[in-house]
């Protein structure tokens with residue numbers, strides 16, 4: 010069976026730079042949205058718009074039910090209870106929430122302890138921890154990567170074993186496509202009394218996730234990289250941990266009882282959702298997850314792999330091309346450098362031919378420094394990309410290389 | 415020729431190349447024609463901030479006329495740098511300070527450039543004008 014999902018994504022019908030049909034291969038930055046998601050958002054405003062968890066009227070009840078039903082959908086997607094799903098504005102906010110709440114909960118006891126991340130993290134999983142370290146006197150420790158783009162697991166084990174308070178690791182690298190053995194990392198964290206956080210931004214769009222199997226204390230991802238809308242993200246928190254963590258922001262909805270003397274907080278997840286939430290975003294994300302669950306994920310993953318492999322095979326025909334992290338299939342993400350050609354030049358010329366790729370450091374400057382690179386050209390594949398897209402990508406690539414000499 | 419006349423001439427030249435491939439081939443060729451950048455000035459001090467790729471710009475004041483050494487590690491940007499050199503190198507600081515700074519628009523290049531690149535162009539022009547301003551304030 011081959012899925013032709015393209016027709017479900019209205020934007021993929023459009024042309025750019027005049028008459029060039031769009032080949033969208035910047036999916037690791039954000040995916041396009043299927044009609045099911047666009048309709049769910051429009052339907053909400055057309056039929057049920059009201060604030061959630063507020064009014065006692067019909068629309069209020071509908072909006073609340075839709076919002077909470079999205080939470081349930083995401084819980085099932087992660088194999089977790091709905092109470093463990095907190096809506097945030099994005100993956101970045103989810104990580105900031107964790108860093109802030111951890112600081113408020115554990116405060117001074119973090120002094121001298123370590124926060125462990127890795128060399129391949131996105132800035133969103135680096136900077137919040139640096140801030141936490143500056144404020145508490147905790148120490149940021151960084152797991153090295155090997156030349157093949159994998160984590161140095163021995164180094165990981167050493168760092169987690171020594172006075173580690175929190176380990177926060179990408180499930181899958183947004184630059185290299187490497188999938189990390191987070192199950193083992195979370196096991197080590199548990200053994201040494203550290204909290205484990207997994208950044209699932211790039212992983213969830215390609216693979217099934219079970220937070221139970223991973224054994225993490227928290228798992229985060231953003232909606233817009235899984236066919237959902239912008240401005241919505243998910244923080245899964247192990248229920249026992251969420252009840253211990255101090256709130257992040259304060260305001261309406263996160264309270265139990267407010268007096269000027271003493272306010273008590275609501276139970277999680279609402280404790281972490283101060284203010285009116287992004288209701289359309291949650292509903293849109295719920296629709297995206299339902300859409301994703303309606304297609305056979307194994308079939309889609311296989312399709313993505315064959316498109317990725319066709320692209321890598323074609324790229325390796327050029328002897329100046331180096332696939333960063335090794336030549337094997339890269340889980341839908343391919344980062345390359347071309348000898349003597351600047352990635353930005355390639356990106357510009359490929360864009361002129363309708364092929365959207367990303368060039369630069371991909372919000373992972375420390376990784377670029379580790380690899381000794383200024384930046385890469387990254388192509389990333391999603392469910393709607395076809396072998397035809399792979400061929401158009403390769404044609405545009407070859408033509409651009411010829412022009413750049 | 416004045417700055418504006420030079421800009422108009424370059425715009426006409428690019429407009430005469432309706433195909434994107436020809437236009438970029440021309441820009442790339444202009445970049446390749448830039449004189450070699452003196453290695454002693456390839457330092458952070460002469461790097462232009464706000465460009466996606468690395469751009470270096472080194473000013474020389476020769477008898478009241480500004481000349482620039484310039485370079486980029488990306489070919490297309492280097493071509494744009496060459497374009498700017500055509501416009502601004504060999505002018506007096508006062509002339510540059512008095513000129514309008516929307517060359518990117520004048521060249522109607524923006525529609526052929528990704529926004530970030532256009533930003534890079536704006537950063538380069540800003541840097542050229544800052545050097546010109548600084549030199550125009552120096553007592554002769």
Ligand SMILES: Cc1ncc(COP(=O)(O)O)c(C=O)c1O
Nearest residue numbers: 099100101131133183208210231
């Ligand atoms: C691995 C990873 N973590 C975190 C983020 C941050 O996501 P957002 O900017 O949507 O909050 C991204 C997005 O680029 C990512 O790829």
